[in-house]
Amino acid sequence: MxxxxxxxxxxxxxxxxxxxxxxxxxxxxxxxxxxxxxxxxxxxxxxxxxxxxxxxxxxxxxxxxxxxxxxxxxxxxxxxxxxxxxxxxxxxxxxxxxxxxxxxxxxLQIVQAAVASPPSADVTPFWAAVLGYVRPNGSHLVDPLRRNPSFFLQREDRVAPGRGRMHIDVSVPHDQVYARIDAAVAAGGRIADDSFAPEWWTLADAENHGVDITTWWGREAVRLEEQREQ
Incomplete structure (x- = not known):
């Protein structure tokens, strides 16, 4: 259709x-x-x-x-x-x-890896080749059979050339999100940023590795093109 x-x-x-x-x-x-x-x-x-x-x-x-x-x-x-x-x-x-x-x-949950690099860098071909993924739009790479986590290619002005970074996005049911956050904090994590809640919370472990816990709250669509860009 x-x-x-x-x-x-x-x-x-x-x-x-x-x-x-x-x-x-x-x-x-x-x-x-x-x-x-x-x-x-x-x-x-x-x-x-x-x-x-x-x-x-x-x-x-x-x-x-x-x-x-x-x-x-x-x-x-x-x-x-x-x-x-x-x-x-x-x-x-x-x-x-x-x-x-x-x-x-x-x-239920969906896990995604977010790869941040300067706008001048084009790392997409590398990640597509090494993962065997396809590119449905300008910002995502996905498993063609939709089995494994997607990759979000994030252009970030604050990332210096040669200093790319990654974090994990975890999409959870809206009625499970507070329990998931509480469990992560109890396990040694911390809430690094809740200014975008309840759409997402940024958590960090003891070594400052970042994880965004997200829900559908605040989203008008689920299309790939409208996935938020940080």
Missing amino acids: GRMDVEPITPQQFHDADGVDDWRVLYWGAHAFFRATSYAQAARFVAAVAELAAPTRHDPDVDLRREGVAVKLITRGIRNLSTRDIELARRISEAARDLGLDADPSA
């Missing part, structure tokens, strides 16, 4: 919808994890998801493990959430209940 065939929605609109309590908006989509009691039960659920998606031509990303099944929904034509994602999320949750799988939002 083309861009004009669907209606984009914000993360807030997704979460305000009925029947999507199992789902959480993280980076680039709505995610759910359904715990299974066996690999066979999880496989039956995957088959049910495939049956639901087949007539819609709106295929989710599905990851089958013995612990359960992770599902990500996004409308690819617009690289954003749409009303189609709400409809399919409801039906997938119903299938999970019918097959005896329970949703576990606490298992």
